[in-house]
Amino acid sequence: MTGRQVVLVTGCSSGIGLATAAAACRAGWEVVATVRDPGRAGALRAAAPGARVRRLDVTDEESVAECFAGVERLDALVNNAGISNFDPTLEMSTAQALRANLEVNFFGTVAVSRAAMPLLRASGGRLLTIGSVHGVIGQPFNEAYCAAKFAVEGFMESLAPVAAAHGVRVSVLVPGYVPDTRFGIFPDVNRRTVQAASGPYAETFAAYGERIGAHWAGAGQPAAEVAEAVLRALAEERPPFRIPTGAWAAAYLDAKLADRDGGTVQRLARDWIGHTPADTPAHTP
Structure with missing residues (x-):
């Protein structure tokens, strides 16, 4: 071990995790970069040659324990590992996709955070x-x-004041669409196959597919830009709890957080699916 501060980043085989590991190495951090499949760590090793690469499956308690068993000091954790899906949830034959999302994105995040907290308490560290x-x-x-x-937001917002009382700052970074990553890319799924599986919602999905592209125009930001936001948060003495990583995400958050009765977001979503009731004027925040 060196005298440098240590950060552990999950989900580093591509996208935001890889960019964060690389940026942290350049900034002088001792980086523990984790991947579920070490066979996919080639790009990580090239981009962050100084990082210590460890295997970590956030859904496997034994894997989490093994990963942290070799970490003696930790100044920051960056929970990044995650999956996405694109399914007509109401027509799923099983709850498999829903459970998979919760296992990785929520329960996995909680498991890694719990494992990190004793080390973060000892260092007065950061949980991002x-x-x-x-x-x-x-x-x-x-x-x-x-x-x-949503579950991650609620968990972290509830945890933040308790963690702060014990010297650990908790923040959630909120990016928009990050196109230069494999996250959310499903080679076996396209608009036609999803629409075909949508049953009575097929027409609604078709309208959504036609309209949503315009909504996301201008929303994209590179993974490296999100990584720089992570490094800025790590450097701040008192980082805020919720940190949008770009102007588009900030405007998006503003629309929701000012939406007391939920009407603004509902009108926006109805416009996405091409359904605007006669008594509900279309509105875009």
Whole structure:
């Protein structure tokens, strides 16, 4: 071990996790970069050659314990590991996709955070979690992922004051769409197959597919930009709890957090699926 501060980052094989591990190495952190499949760590080793690469499956308690058994000091945890899906939740033949989202995105995040907390208490460290705008505003046909990310928001918001009383700062970073990552890419799923599986919701899904692209225009930001937001949060003496990583995400959050009765978000979502009741004027925040 060196005298440098130590950060553990989950989900580093690609995307935000890889970019964060690389940025933290460049900033002088001692980086423990975790991956579920070490066979996919080639890009990580190239981008962050100084990182200590460890296997970690956040859904496996034994894997979590083994990963942390070799960590003697920890100044920061970045919960990044996650999955996404794109399914007509109400037509699922089983709850498999919903359970998978909760196991990885919520229970996995909780398991890693619990394992890290004794070390973070000892160092007066930071617990950062990569959230999502979908943990604040629900997205049609992405109900399972949204449910998991909403749960993460609630858990971390509840944990934050308790952790702070014991010297640990908790923050959730909220990016928008990050196109330069494999997260959310499903080679065996396309619009036609999802629509075909949507049953009575097929027409609604078709309208959604036609309209949502315009909504996401301008929402994208590179993984490296999110990683820089993570490094800024780690450097702040008193980082805020919720940190949008770009202007688009900030505006998105503003729309929801000012929406006391939920009407603004519901009108927005109805516009996405092409359903605007006669007594409900269309509105976009």
